[in-house]
């Protein structure tokens with residue numbers, strides 16, 4: 001066993017990578033996949049059918065639902081809400097039961113791309129892609145795909161600038177943007193920002 005789990009954690013998955021740490025009162029369900037060197041904080045619930053890459057940080061009080069993929073290096077702030085069913089109803093009795101006989105008719109996968117951050121208390125609606133190194137603000141409700149390096153704020157979430165690989169806001173001038181912190185430079189176009197180079 002190359003990972004560490006607090007004595008109160010309930011770990012039912014056999015796919016957990018080396019160096020990963022799972023803290024108190026967290027439940028990792030059968031069928032969940034977690035990569036190497038992750039930190040899964042207290043009181044989380046990682047459902048079967050979710051995939052967590054390498055070097056991912058999941059802060060306290062998160063439920064990573066079936067169909068969610070967190071790529072390498074993603075940061076999930078405290079109390080983020082993932083969803084996987086856009087028009088959710090209780091499948092028990094009532095009018096919607098037949099829809100829940102087949103996962104394909106309700107489950108929408110969500111992908112959080114490499115290096116992205118989800119701010120505390122943000123809500124991620126189903127079926128979306130949050131782009132590489134994007135930054136979702138605390139409390140933001142994400143209703144659309146998020147471009148790479150985009151800073152998204154508000155409810156519903158709206159683009160509010162661009163951020164560097166290091167997470168700090170880029171300063172744009174003309175068709176370029178630069179990070180004052182680490183010196184990375186980006187080309188800025190209507191469709192987004194593209195890295196031009198800089199320190200690695």
Ligand SMILES: CC(C)(COP(=O)(O)OP(=O)(O)OC[C@H]1O[C@@H](n2cnc3c(N)ncnc32)[C@H](O)[C@@H]1OP(=O)(O)O)[C@@H](O)C(=O)NCCC(=O)NCCS
Pocket residue numbers: 082083084085086087088125126141143144155156
């Ligand atoms: C509201 C909802 C049912 C979808 O309605 P819809 O009519 O298909 O919504 P659309 O995606 O067409 O969006 C319509 C507008 O409403 C906004 N919107 C949609 N859901 C929103 C939400 N939860 N909060 C704020 N704005 C929302 C969209 O941004 C869009 O506005 P815009 O065009 O100005 O950007 C869905 O977005 C939702 O919130 N579902 C609940 C998911 C959930 O909690 N599931 C729990 C079990 S996993």
